[in-house]
Amino acid sequence: MKLSRRARLLVLFAVPIALMSIVRLWSGEDGLTSSDTIGASLRLSVPILLAGLAGLWAERCGVLNIGIEGMMIFGTWFGGWGAWQFGPWLGLAFAVLGGMLGGLIHAIATVRFNVDQIISGVVLNLLAFFGVRYMSDLAFVGQPGGGVSQSPPQTSAIPRFDVPFISGGDLFGWKSPNVLLSLEDSGWFFIGDLAGILYGLTNNLSWGTVIGVAAVPATFWILWRTRLGLRLRSSGESPTAAETLGVNVIRLRYVGLLVSGGLAGYAGGILAIVASSYYRQGQTAGRGYIGLATMIFGNWRPIGVLGGASLFGYTEGVKLVANDAISTLFLFVALAAVLLAVMAVVNRTTTRGIVAVFVSVIAAYAYLAIEDVPQSLTQSLPYLATLIVLATASQRLRPPAMAGVPYRRGESH
Amino acid sequence: MELRNISKGFPGVIANRDISMSVERGTIHAIVGENGAGKSTLMKTLYGLHRPDSGTVAVHGQVVDFRSPSDAIEAGIGMVHQHFMLADNLTVLENIILGAEPAKAGVINAREAGRKIAELAKSLGVEIDVNSPVAELGVGQRQRVEILKVLYRGAKTLILDEPTAVLVPQEVDELFDNLRRLVAAGTTVLFISHKLDEVLAVSNRITVIRQGTTVGTVTPAEVTRRQLAEMMVGSDLPQPAPRTTQVREQVRLEVKNLTVARVGQRDLVRDVSLAVRSGEILGVAGVEGNGQFELCSALLGREHSTGTVAIDGNDVSRASVRERMNAGLAYVPFDRQREGLMLTSSLWENNLLGQEEKFTKFGFVNVGAARAACRTVIKRFGVLTPSEEVPAFALSGGNQQKLVVGRTMSMNPAVLLAAHPTRGIDVGAQAAVWEEVRQARDAGLAVLLVSADLDELLGLSDRVIVMFEGAIVAELLPREATPELLGTYMTGAKVGS
Numbered sequence: 001m002k003l004s005r006r007a008r009l010l011v012l013f014a015v016p017i018a019l020m021s022i023v024r025l026w027s028g029e030d031g032l033t034s035s036d037t038i039g040a041s042l043r044l045s046v047p048i049l050l051a052g053l054a055g056l057w058a059e060r061c062g063v064l065n066i067g068i069e070g071m072m073i074f075g076t077w078f079g080g081w082g083a084w085q086f087g088p089w090l091g092l093a094f095a096v097l098g099g100m101l102g103g104l105i106h107a108i109a110t111v112r113f114n115v116d117q118i119i120s121g122v123v124l125n126l127l128a129f130f131g132v133r134y135m136s137d138l139a140f141v142g143q144p145g146g147g148v149s150q151s152p153p154q155t156s157a158i159p160r161f162d163v164p165f166i167s168g169g170d171l172f173g174w175k176s177p178n179v180l181l182s183l184e185d186s187g188w189f190f191i192g193d194l195a196g197i198l199y200g201l202t203n204n205l206s207w208g209t210v211i212g213v214a215a216v217p218a219t220f221w222i223l224w225r226t227r228l229g230l231r232l233r234s235s236g237e238s239p240t241a242a243e244t245l246g247v248n249v250i251r252l253r254y255v256g257l258l259v260s261g262g263l264a265g266y267a268g269g270i271l272a273i274v275a276s277s278y279y280r281q282g283q284t285a286g287r288g289y290i291g292l293a294t295m296i297f298g299n300w301r302p303i304g305v306l307g308g309a310s311l312f313g314y315t316e317g318v319k320l321v322a323n324d325a326i327s328t329l330f331l332f333v334a335l336a337a338v339l340l341a342v343m344a345v346v347n348r349t350t351t352r353g354i355v356a357v358f359v360s361v362i363a364a365y366a367y368l369a370i371e372d373v374p375q376s377l378t379q380s381l382p383y384l385a386t387l388i389v390l391a392t393a394s395q396r397l398r399p400p401a402m403a404g405v406p407y408r409r410g411e412s413h
Numbered sequence: 414m415e416l417r418n419i420s421k422g423f424p425g426v427i428a429n430r431d432i433s434m435s436v437e438r439g440t441i442h443a444i445v446g447e448n449g450a451g452k453s454t455l456m457k458t459l460y461g462l463h464r465p466d467s468g469t470v471a472v473h474g475q476v477v478d479f480r481s482p483s484d485a486i487e488a489g490i491g492m493v494h495q496h497f498m499l500a501d502n503l504t505v506l507e508n509i510i511l512g513a514e515p516a517k518a519g520v521i522n523a524r525e526a527g528r529k530i531a532e533l534a535k536s537l538g539v540e541i542d543v544n545s546p547v548a549e550l551g552v553g554q555r556q557r558v559e560i561l562k563v564l565y566r567g568a569k570t571l572i573l574d575e576p577t578a579v580l581v582p583q584e585v586d587e588l589f590d591n592l593r594r595l596v597a598a599g600t601t602v603l604f605i606s607h608k609l610d611e612v613l614a615v616s617n618r619i620t621v622i623r624q625g626t627t628v629g630t631v632t633p634a635e636v637t638r639r640q641l642a643e644m645m646v647g648s649d650l651p652q653p654a655p656r657t658t659q660v661r662e663q664v665r666l667e668v669k670n671l672t673v674a675r676v677g678q679r680d681l682v683r684d685v686s687l688a689v690r691s692g693e694i695l696g697v698a699g700v701e702g703n704g705q706f707e708l709c710s711a712l713l714g715r716e717h718s719t720g721t722v723a724i725d726g727n728d729v730s731r732a733s734v735r736e737r738m739n740a741g742l743a744y745v746p747f748d749r750q751r752e753g754l755m756l757t758s759s760l761w762e763n764n765l766l767g768q769e770e771k772f773t774k775f776g777f778v779n780v781g782a783a784r785a786a787c788r789t790v791i792k793r794f795g796v797l798t799p800s801e802e803v804p805a806f807a808l809s810g811g812n813q814q815k816l817v818v819g820r821t822m823s824m825n826p827a828v829l830l831a832a833h834p835t836r837g838i839d840v841g842a843q844a845a846v847w848e849e850v851r852q853a854r855d856a857g858l859a860v861l862l863v864s865a866d867l868d869e870l871l872g873l874s875d876r877v878i879v880m881f882e883g884a885i886v887a888e889l890l891p892r893e894a895t896p897e898l899l900g901t902y903m904t905g906a907k908v909g910s
Contacts, residue, residue, distance in 0.1 A: 227516045230503075234511050237500035244498050245512030245562075246483045398502055 015339070016332075021193040023332050031322025032332065033193040035184055037314075038200025040321045043275060045313025046212040047072075047284075050267035051291020052298065052305035053219050054099075054260040059300060059403040060223060061256025062236035062249075063110050066121025068264045069288030070128030071102035075268020077132040080151040080279020081139055083272065088158045092208060092269045099265015100258050102128060107257040111250055114406045125288075133281065140279075149281035151272075158274055163202040208274040215263060219302040232256055236400035239407040249407055264288065293383070299397050315381045326373045327366075329381075334363035414459075414570060414601070419468035421454055428454035430625045432468070436570075436618075441592060441602045443612040446622035446645055452605050455622070456572050459603070460492045461485040472570075491563030495574040497555050501548040506530060508547055509562045533564050536598060537591050552700070553584040560591070570601040577611055578865075581700055582900035589615045607645070609638050621645055660875055661691040664726075665741075665859035666712075666828040671720035673707045673883070681707040682718065683883040689828065689859040694850070696874030696891075697863040700903050704883035705863045706747055709830050712861070713737060713744055724828055738767065741827025745818055745834050747863075749810075753817040756806040760798060761787035763805050764820050786823065794819035795845055811838035818846050822853060829853070832863040847873065867896045881905045 020032050031037055051068050058065035065071075078098030083091025102124055109120040133148060140146030145153050162169035168178030180202065183195030223229035234242040235249040235256075243249050267287070272279045290312055297311075298304020318325055337360035344353030414436040421429040429451045436442045446452050458465050461479030469476050472488050479485045482492070499508050506523065509530055515522045527543050534541055539557045547555060556576060563571055573592075577585045592602050592615065606612050612619055613633045621628040621644045628644050636644075666689040673682035682704045689695045699705055710716035714734040721730045724740045732740070746752035754763050761780075764787035765772055772783045787801040794815045798808055805813060818834055831850065835843040850873065854860055864870045870877060871891040879887040879902040887902040 225521060226519045227514045227521055228519060230507055230511060230514060230521060234500055234503060234507070237502050238498070241498035241500055241508070242511060244482055244494075246481075246486070247512050401500065401502055 016336070017193050017197070018190055019332055019335050019339070021190045022335065023328050024193065025189060027328045027331060029322075029325045029328045030187070030196075031318060031325025032328055033196045034322065035181070035196045035200035035203065037317050037321045037325070038197050039204065039317075041310070041314040041317030042201055043206075043209065043313075044316045044320070045309045046209050047267040047270050047275070047287050048290050048294060048312050049306060049309035050212055050215060050263050050270070051288050052294035052309055053215055053291075053302065054264040054267065054288075055292045055295035056219065056298075056300055056302065056305055057223075057256050057263065058103075058106075058260040059295070059400050060236045061232045061253045062239060062400060062402050062405070062407065063106070063253055063257055064117040064121065064404045065106065065257070065260055066118055066292070067102060067106050067124030067128075067288075068121075068260070068291055069284055069286065070121075070125035071099040071106075071261045071264035072268040072271070072284040072288045073125075073128040073132055074098035074102045075265035076272040076279050076283045077135060077151075077268075078265070079269035080154075080272040081135075083154045084151050084278070087156055088154065088208075088273050091154070091273045092158070092266065095269025095272065096262045096265045099261040099263070099268060101261070102264065103257040103259075103261020104254075106261070107254045110406065111253045111257070114408065117404055117406070136279075136281075145278070151279035153278045154273065157277060158206050158208045160204050160206045162204060167199055167202040169203075206274045208270055212266065212270060215266075216302045216306050223302075228252075228255070233400070235407075236403050239402055239405075253407075264291075267291070296397070296399075300399055327370060330363045330367035330370070334360045334367060337363060415471040415474075416455075416459075417469050417471070419455065419458060419465045419470070421458055421463070421465050428625055429458070429465070432622070432625075432627050434620045434627055434630060436601060436603060438601050439596055439599050440617040441596055441604055441615055443604045443606060443616035443619045444622060445606055445609065445612050445619060445641065447607060450622045450645075451625040452622055453574060454625075456492065456574055456603070456605060459485070460490060460572060486566050486568070489567060489569035490572065491566060491568030491570070492572040493556070493559045493563060493574065493576060495576075495578060497559055499547045499555060499558060502546060504544050504546055505541060505550070505558055506543040508558055509543075509565050513566050530561060530565065533561055536594065537561065537564070538594050539591060552579050553587065556580070556588065557591070564595075564600075569599070570603065571595070572603045572605070574605050575607075576604070577606060577608060579701075581903045582896050583904060583906075585611060609641050609645075613638060613641070660693040661857065663691040663857075664688045665691050665724065666861065667721075667723040667726075668712065669721045671708070671711055671718050671722065673704070673711050673716055673718045679882070681883050682711060685720075685880075685883075685885055687861075687878065687885070689861055691857045691859055692854055693876070694854055694860040694862050694874045696870040696877040697861060697880060698867065698870055698877055698899050698903060699863075699880035701865060703880045703903075705832070705880055707883070708880070709744065709747070709832055709861075709863065712830060713742065738824075743821045743824050743826030743829050745821050745829070745831040747832040749813050749817050754805045754813060757804050759802050759804055760791070760796075760808075760816060761801040763787075763816065764790055764801070767820070768824060790816065790819035790823055793823075794849070795842070811842045814838045815842055815846070818849065822849055826858065829858055829860045830863075831860060833865060834862070835864075835866070835869060843869075867899060871896075879903055 017033070024030050024032060051072060054068050054071065055065055075095040075098050079091050079095030082094030106120055106124055109115040110117045136148050136151070140151050141148055143152045164171040164176040166180050168181065169176055180195045180199035184192055184199050186192050223233060231242065231247045232252045232255065234247060235252045239249040268284060271283045276283070294305050294308030294312060297308035298306070318329065337356045341353050341356035341360060344350070344356055416432060416434050419429055419432040432455060444452055444455070457463055459470065461482045461484050464478070464480065470479070471477065472490070477488055479488070503511070506526055510521070510526045515525045530543050537557065537560065541554060541557060547558060550558065556579070560571070576588060580588060596602055604612070604616060616633060618630055618632055619641065620630045621641065623645060631641070668688070669686050671682055671685045672680055674680050685708060687695065697705055697708070707716055711718035712722055714729070714732060714737045721728060723729065724737065724742055727740055729737050729740055750756060755766070761784045765778070765783045769778070772779050772786070784801055790796070791798060791801060796808070796812050796815045796819065798812065805816070808816070814834070814836070815838070821829065829850070834850065835846050838846070850860060862870065862874060871894060874891055877889045877891060877894050877899070878885050879889070879899060881903060882905065886905070889898070
């Protein structure tokens with residue numbers, strides 16, 4: 001089957017939605033595509049997405065960044081403090097600056113002093129963890145609602161909005177019709193699900209989320225369309241070649257790590273300001289590491305990172321909003337695998353077909369047999385998906401060639 | 414371009430001494446000399462990678478002082494490095510424009526860049542898809558990308574450092590055609606090489622460098638190959654001497670249907686069968702990356718393979734590396750720094766590698782004996798070093814190689830896998846290595862010799878096989894194998910019997 005690029009993309013989006021629709025009508029459980037689930041998924045995806053992009057920026061310029069978690073912690077603390085003191089927008093700005101501080105520390109250690117990049121990242125994580133505790137002690141203890149492990153609550157939030165016309169948003173004071181919600185409530189095959197998904201993505205949106213998602217096209221555009229981007233990628237691919245052509249690799253690695261830190265800090269800011277209204281210790285909950293996994297899952301490309309982050313966010317969202325619908329995910333997997341098996345028969349790729357049938361049977365069994373899915377299992381689903389991707393696609397993954405290799409100027413000759 | 418009395422020293426050595434030469438515009442000017450004669454140092458001076466201690470460089474009559482490569486680029490001088498400076502994952506276009514991107518407000522104008530590159534490619538006489546990643550290109554094409562990169566920056570003088578070292582003969586011809594076109598259009602080419610036939614074929618003038626200084630400048634019409642070689646070496650020539658050996662009956666290495674497979678790739682080594690007899694050197698020719706490395710790894714037992722391997726009649730197909738070595742196999746690795754040495758360890762520890770069992774008792778190393786063994790190797794192979802205590806990285810490449818070869822030979826192997834045994838070492842050391850291999854062969858050693866140096870291959874081997882895409886595509890006798898014929902097989906243009 002040969003399809004044009006556009007047709008293939010369409011199929012890639014339409015087929016899973018159709019399958020989910022079938023699952024919904026079959027099981028009567030509408031949690032998989034309800035706007036509540038999708039909205040929660042979006043909110044949960046954004047911090048992971050930003051962490052993934054932070055990893056992408058760092059590795060594209062040639063430095064491994066295990067310290068994203070730490071930079072996010074800086075982001076949550078500075079974000080929480082800034083929002084409490086100066087309001088939510090300045091809070092986000094402080095979160096970015098806090099993350100950039102982490103990025104700068106990592107850059108000075110790895111680029112300037114050639115400290116092992118893994119060690120520097122790990123140290124940064126520890127430093128952030130204990131550092132913010134100390135700072136909380138100075139800034140929050142004794143304040144109403146504040147303590148060594150959390151900040152006082154913020155009094156205002158980043159504004160939220162509904163998109164006009166399709167999700168009933170306001171337009172110059174006039175309330176526009178809510179087309180998507182009516183369509184979702186109709187429950188029609190496919191259309192109801194599509195509307196649910198779109199409504200989830202377009203109602204009650206925080207501007208903080210919108211800015212976060214906008215980092216995906218911005219990252220792509222800067223890294224693949226601008227001079228700075230080309231040079232930055234070249235210092236991750238072949239710093240020696242770049243240096244002989246007059247590119248300042250050292251400076252670009254600083255730039256890359258500052259952007260990386262800024263994105264991680266913003267991710268932390270989202271957690272402290274948009275997803276909640278105060279800083280709390282442990283708010284990042286390992287999302288920095290998950291971000292790194294999405295970076296690998298996404299083959300070091302922004303669109304891929306978006307896909308990976310959506311996967312993690314979605315399973316988390318289903319768990320949070322529609323825990324009962326989780327078992328229907330297995331039905332979805334079973335149906336998808338059947339479809340893949342049929343395609344394998346058409347394309348005469350035996351191995352893939354057998355694997356697909358196998359997966360389908362397992363998933364169907366799981367759907368029928370498992371009444372109550374243990375939380376630990378659902379939580380591990382996205383990791384499982386990442387593992388499968390890594391196992392099957394590792395031949396085709398293309399990490400930046402020199403990421404992780406320290407560079408000393410002029411040593412190549 | 415005019416060079417006057419250039420000298421350049423590094424701690425402990427004087428690399429260039431009193432070099433003077435002048436290069437005319439619109440010519441191909443070759444600079445020849447042995448390894449270590451100071452060619453590369455001179456070129457780096459010209460390209461601004463370092464500054465001379467004394468002397469001057471003048472371009473178009475004006476004295477210049479290059480502090481960095483960008484100064485040289487600005488003066489219209491571009492360098493094509495011997496080891497390509499390309500980012501594999503970036504596209505051809507990205508590699509070429511990097512550092513000199515046509516951009517408006519920081520946004521790259523890819524279309525304009527593509528147009529300009531297409532023009533340059535046309536003037537060079539090459540066809541290239543600018544949007545494919547460099548990783549997908551062959552060696553010859555990568556070199557074109559390097560040349561285009563330099564031309565893109567408006568270079569009027571091109572420095573090519575050993576450009577033919579990585580090419581097969583046909584590709585060399587293509588390169589020379591490209592260069593002639595360039596020169597006809599007014600570009601100047603400085604061509605560094607130690608391959609005399611090529612130099613005589615392509616250059617307008619030739620400058621010979623020996624021991625860091627210029628010996629003279631000649632035109633190809635004035636000299637023969639031999640005269641040029643003697644200018645280079647300053648004395649009589651070492652040569653792979655004619656064969657005087659008789660290959661014996663006893664088969665020491667026998668390989669049958671050896672295949673190395675990788676999931677998702679074509680077989681790296683495909684159904685290779687060969688036999689090497691006592692007193693025989695079997696040469697393996699081929700463009701790098703056609704399975705030679707994997708063949709050696711499989712024979713050594715480091716790479717999983719199917720098929721059978723026998724040493725002196727003992728089947729070692731399933732044996733470990735250690736067991737194979739005990740059966741008489743020895744290996745001179747492809748890359749001495751990566752596979753052959755622990756660079757930060759002392760020479761005697763390096764020499765001990767692979768023969769620890771011989772020098773240990775109850776788990777303790779007999780340090781005295783190990784040191785003495787290393788001293789023997791140092792002496793016998795003429796390794797230039799103050800003592801066996803210095804770390805391996807302190808030696809020059811040639812001396813490192815001598816140590817690796819010496820260590821291997823001192824194990825008295827039955828079968829020797831020698832991969833590029835004389836790569837990057839000077840003529841004297843080369844002759845010494847050849848002599849050792851020859852003597853061991855006469856004593857009954859069987860040698861599988863992988864080499865990119867066709868002269869070495871044809872001079873030493875009793876038979877030559879050619880590998881292409883993992884399979885043996887031809888077997889030849891040295892006297893019937895011309896470099897052109899080998900080149901035809903090496904590029905897969907023809908499959909022999």
